[in-house]
Amino acid sequence: MTEALSQAQALELLRQMLLIRRFEERLVHLYEQGVFQGHYHLYIGQEATGVAAIARLEARDYLFTTHRNHGHLLARGVAPERLLAEILGRASGLNGGRSGTLHPVAPELGILQTSAIVGGCVPLAAGAAFSARYRGSGQVAMVFFGDGVLEEGAFYEALNMAALWKLPLVLVCENNSIPPELRAAGQFPSSTHAARQLVEVAQSFTLPCSVVDGADLEAVYAVLGEMVARARRGEGPSFVEARNSRWPGNYPLYPAIVGGNTELRWAWDPQAAPAEVREWTDRSDPIVLWIRQVLARGATRQEVEALDAQLVQQVDRATEWAMQAPWPEPSTALQGVFAEGRPA
């Protein structure tokens, strides 16, 4: 059904996942030190979905995401220091500090607008897909969103138009409310949907759908390869539900590094993981699972450790850069509401 990942690719995707993990661990520590403000959301635990799906995009494609966007941006190749500077509200952040964690963009990478409004990104992504189809450009738009988006009407309106007009849109629903006993109402963020299976909803709009274990990188890579190819061939939109078990650190209203920063050896020595996260790291942590894979494919522990050390350093440097980045000049708040000049 799909070509296998080369070992070089496998390691590259590991690099991306580890970068996301190290970046976000750092973020929590910085928040705890009061270095930045506001509510923020982490991608820890969902890394395999983002990196594998985004690996299927071409450089010219569009990518839309939500409040839980760090992983998608980093997987797409955004410089961590610029994302971090943005989250810290600095002038050299991706958005000049105007967005913080909530809606960072990287237009040169096809990330035109990020919406922190639940359901906001799906119609925008359908619009980018519409543009691609209208211009016959062969581009694809991929949009990530949480299971909560299926509670918002905006989703259905965009889904319907995407289906009617066969837009080159790949919908990736990251359902982080699995296992089912945790899908009850009233949790935050929670999934509160009547459907037995979220895919049945998209199926009723005639979309090809797939449910995939979001912690299984190869499975995600395979499914998204198909969906992106369909879209690029002009066969229209599709819907993937990637299922993740929620990282324990994401249960509190503000994230917390429960059990401490991830240690690589949890991959080869499961007992080493602290009790409060052991079940999750062992069975659901996409990084632990993928390290086992790359080792099984012949990589050495040393290789993986060296890679990680590099990434920790990269995050160190990014942190330094971002912490020293200038604040925006206060009065610039009044600037840039409207674009001047004629369009090209």
Place this chain on the structure above:
Amino acid sequence: MTEALSQAQALELLRQMLLIRRFEERLVHLYEQGVFQGHYHLYIGQEATGVAAIARLEARDYLFTTHRNHGHLLARGVAPERLLAEILGRASGLNGGRSGTLHPVAPELGILQTSAIVGGCVPLAAGAAFSARYRGSGQVAMVFFGDGVLEEGAFYEALNMAALWKLPLVLVCENNSIPPELRAAGQFPSSTHAARQLVEVAQSFTLPCSVVDGADLEAVYAVLGEMVARARRGEGPSFVEARNSRWPGNYPLYPAIVGGNTELRWAWDPQAAPAEVREWTDRSDPIVLWIRQVLARGATRQEVEALDAQLVQQVDRATEWAMQAPWPEPSTALQGVFAEGRPA
């Protein structure tokens, strides 16, 4: 599956359908004479659905409807002269002339608010159903809406809550965009939905669903009997798609009495119907079809003609009453934005 209609009931439902028909024919003539203003929508061609469904309600139940509401109000027992006065904007209209055709109400009949906003009525109806369930009153809420409502996000949000909370809500989608070759986009009003079957959408939210020929009064009566009973037993919401072939007079942006007022003899002498409506009257007109039924059950033509004559007279009287009804005093426009006093 369901108890048969007695001949008395059959005639009562014919009476309701004929009242709706004569009322709305009159309306078109009044509009053409410039007696009232504004855009309006007729129920002609859908009468069997409304009268059979509403026959299943108890007096204490709630009923919600849309811009296409005349049939539902009349079937529920609203006085035609008060509805007509409302449509003419008179002080003695149902809403004192404040609503016109768009959102007439009859709170004493459980019609608390009518919304002319596509999708507007469904959440309201879910709310009334919520109230019934919360109070344990045993009431049911029935809501009528067009196929276009499935294009609006509001529908899905209300559907989901109704399903999650097992609300005593009966959703009746009157799809007047059938046959399929007329379901193309761009018509007004049009159905523009990707689903192969609208019921599949509601099914994906786990609702019991049914598709029924909306011109087949007995079929509607049977299905709605079940759905209302379910709701009353606390088994939650259900969804019915009633399919209607659109009355030719409803194709123009403003309705027109194509082929003239309905003649009863089209029931027994199909050739008598004018060519431009013959196919519709013969195969899709719920009144023509139902007259054939009541005749087959033993009623006489004379009986049916007498009934009709009575209704024409009733509409005559209603017209006279409404045309002589006073206009509201202009400055009362400033009154009644807020209710005074404490609640009971």
Place this chain on the structure above:
Amino acid sequence: MTRTLTYAQALAEALGEILREDERVVIFGGGFAGITPSRVHFGPLFKEFPGRFVAPPISELGLAGLGAGAAMAGLRPIVDLGTGSFVFEAFPAVANEAAIAYYTSNQQTTVPVVYHLLGGIRGAGAEQHSQAVQALFWQTPGLQIMLPGSPADVKGLVRTAALASKNPTLFVSHYRLMEVAGPVPEEPYEIPFGQAEVKRAGTDATIVACGIQVPRALEAAERLAADGVSVEVVDPRTLVPLDEAAILASVRKTGRAVVTDETPRSCGVAAELVARLVEQAWGALKTPPRRVTIPDVPIPFSEPLEAFVTPGVDRLVAAVREVLG
């Protein structure tokens, strides 16, 4: 060369020119004249540009977001949302996506989308279909707002919005403007945003009016002229950006102002104009400016009720007399 065209004809002409010139323009919906007789003027466009019109489902929120996304990704969509109040459905996409994207992206993402609405009291629209929405979106920064009040203005402004701007624009027209006729140049032209027009010169008092209030203000001025009162009618044409200088110049000259709009009174367009006059022309005002607006009530259906709440010519005339003292 100018000819006399109706507002709807001028709009249709402008759309034709725009579609012809820039293939990035795509139109969602396109019932610009709603249920008015003028709707016939748009049919020929559907035929001439079949691939450029998209008939959408009844999905204002999804559609407004889709239009914004398409604009971000290189198109220049015109999204016809129909009756003014239908933008309520689209509110999150218009006010919280299209309007903020350029700003929050630090001037990286442009959103050249046009949202068209038929705002205001259309005649028998009743409570749910009669709202004017320009003040709501003046309250949600990031949108240009145009309210052309004449055939010539609609032709020039819609071209600016669709071809010459990088920003999202709310284009509010009006049922009761569609059949208004006036001279319209034959050739294509742009009217820059933020440039008011003195629609009638006068010396005794100023009426500031845009959109549907323009013909009403002109009629009021005409009537008052018969009594020897010289009224200047200033039409800002766009609220965002607003040509404050032109409004202030007129009011400084006349010393008396009536501001009018079809939004409800509280927090409406007229409230904002009064506040600006007070802040910037305090010394020049001989009497307090008067507002002629809708009272703070929903719009009722019945004709006498509806007429009572409409800010029509009689009320403008009376307000001018009041400011004359």
Place this chain on the structure above:
Amino acid sequence: MTRTLTYAQALAEALGEILREDERVVIFGGGFAGITPSRVHFGPLFKEFPGRFVAPPISELGLAGLGAGAAMAGLRPIVDLGTGSFVFEAFPAVANEAAIAYYTSNQQTTVPVVYHLLGGIRGAGAEQHSQAVQALFWQTPGLQIMLPGSPADVKGLVRTAALASKNPTLFVSHYRLMEVAGPVPEEPYEIPFGQAEVKRAGTDATIVACGIQVPRALEAAERLAADGVSVEVVDPRTLVPLDEAAILASVRKTGRAVVTDETPRSCGVAAELVARLVEQAWGALKTPPRRVTIPDVPIPFSEPLEAFVTPGVDRLVAAVREVLG
């Protein structure tokens, strides 16, 4: 007997009383304090009244409509919509169903629903999560609007909205009010709508402020008092109905007014208050009233940028000095 409570504690206390007294009250959502530390005060209510809280899906539009429908059918729902901008999703249900039903039904259908929102600049909410929405709904007639600015006011007003009113109410609180403390009577009490409170008496100038601007105005007054300037702070508490008489009385006395609100400047609450002052207290105004508001920009994330656009104490002090001339 009064004790010192925070705003959030006073609100939680009021909700407890209301739930206890009237079983028609049902609460959808209930994160009244959002992501602030004060959210802990609401947890005990969930436990005490398990059947009375409903945890809804993320469906603001459907939920607001459902709340309105439930109110029409005999309940007294309180719908917590969360952050201010989330009411954009619910706009059609709030402005075009709940707000108009009583009027269009010719006073037959009442809709006693309360919509709660955390409006305004919360600190790092950025463009999509920082909007104050009171002016938007002052523009859509049919809703009562309350903006309690103190613990005592929130307790009394929420009771009025939930138990003593037949009308839909928009209840706008604020992240930055949740931890504000003040004296609150122990027993249940209602504060009538449309009754302003002079929060501080003064003679030289009036600040009209509600909601989050109340503590800011009081601090500004305190600072100015140190310089011998006596500022009166008038808090309307509800915008709809508005206690014009109290505002006018104060301004007639002082002759100078600063009006402030956390909505954007154009068509904001302050614009409306300026317009009313000009219309009704023209002769009494010694200098033009000044507005202290958000400028017409989206709210940026970065702290210095956000602080720059916030209508804080410094700007209030400066504005008072301006009106003093």
